[in-house]
Amino acid sequence: MSLLQLQLSSHAFTSLSSHNFNYITKPNRALYSSKTLNFATIKVRAVGTIPETDSDTTEPEEPPYVGFAFISSVLLPDGTPDIHYRSSSGGQKLRNVMLDTNIDLYGPYSRALLNCGGGGTCATCMVEVLEGTELLNPRTDKEKEKLKRKPKNWRLACQTIVGKPDSRGAVVIQQLPEWKGHEWKYGKDEESESSS
Numbered sequence: 001m002s003l004l005q006l007q008l009s010s011h012a013f014t015s016l017s018s019h020n021f022n023y024i025t026k027p028n029r030a031l032y033s034s035k036t037l038n039f040a041t042i043k044v045r046a047v048g049t050i051p052e053t054d055s056d057t058t059e060p061e062e063p064p065y066v067g068f069a070f071i072s073s074v075l076l077p078d079g080t081p082d083i084h085y086r087s088s089s090g091g092q093k094l095r096n097v098m099l100d101t102n103i104d105l106y107g108p109y110s111r112a113l114l115n116c117g118g119g120g121t122c123a124t125c126m127v128e129v130l131e132g133t134e135l136l137n138p139r140t141d142k143e144k145e146k147l148k149r150k151p152k153n154w155r156l157a158c159q160t161i162v163g164k165p166d167s168r169g170a171v172v173i174q175q176l177p178e179w180k181g182h183e184w185k186y187g188k189d190e191e192s193e194s195s196s
Contacts, residue, residue: 064166066090066135070103073176090135090163093118094173095125098157105157107176118158123147125157126178132171137161 065087072082086101095118098105109115109124116122120142129136133153140159147154154177162171174180 064090064168066163066167067170068097068101069170069172070098071130071172071174072104073107073174073180088162089165090167091165092162093158094127094136094155094160094162095157097162098173104175107179116158120146120156120159123156126150126176127155127157127160128174128177128180129153129155130172130174132169135163135167135169135171 066089068086068088070084070086072084074082076082084103086097086103088097088101095105097103104110105127106115106124109122115124118125120140123146126147128151130153136155137160139147139155143156143159146156163169
């Protein structure tokens with residue numbers, strides 16, 4: 001329990017219950033008061049508080065969220081990838097997460113009538129999942145049809161649901177994989193090169 005002592009001046013509060021108003025019934029005239037109101041200042045002095053080590057409050061638990069790293073298809077001038085970090089709750093479509101957090105999803109197809117708006121029929125929202133595939137739902141029939149000649153880690157953002165509402169984790173997404181100016185080396189490729 002915290003110890004806080006307040007000292008108030010003797011005339012801190014004045015009576016606001018004034019009933020001596022002159023009511024004028026003529027239109028376009030303001031009401032005038034015969035008594036003025038005085039507001040006094042209050043002096044507050046804190047004597048002591050509880051140190052933080054003795055407090056019984058606990059830190060509130062963070063709500064579950066999924067962290068995202070979106071890698072742009074264009075490299076920065078110094079040759080490093082342009083990475084944007086975002087976080088969102090699970091159970092949402094990847095397309096909605098990208099659009100809500102201002103991540104470029106469609107690239108040159110972002111104008112009206114150049115993409116299907118999330119219906120899964122145009123495949124312009126194609127992304128490459130570099131890490132975190134365990135958080136994603138399995139491929140839908142629309143994805144299987146549109147991505148049958150693409151690598152297994154390519155997904156349609158409009159058909160991909162990221163986790164469940166209570167999911168935690170991280171997902172690394174390559175934006176516009178067909179337009180990227182660099183190649184990623186995966187763990188399996190590095191192991192096979194080092195063994196030969």
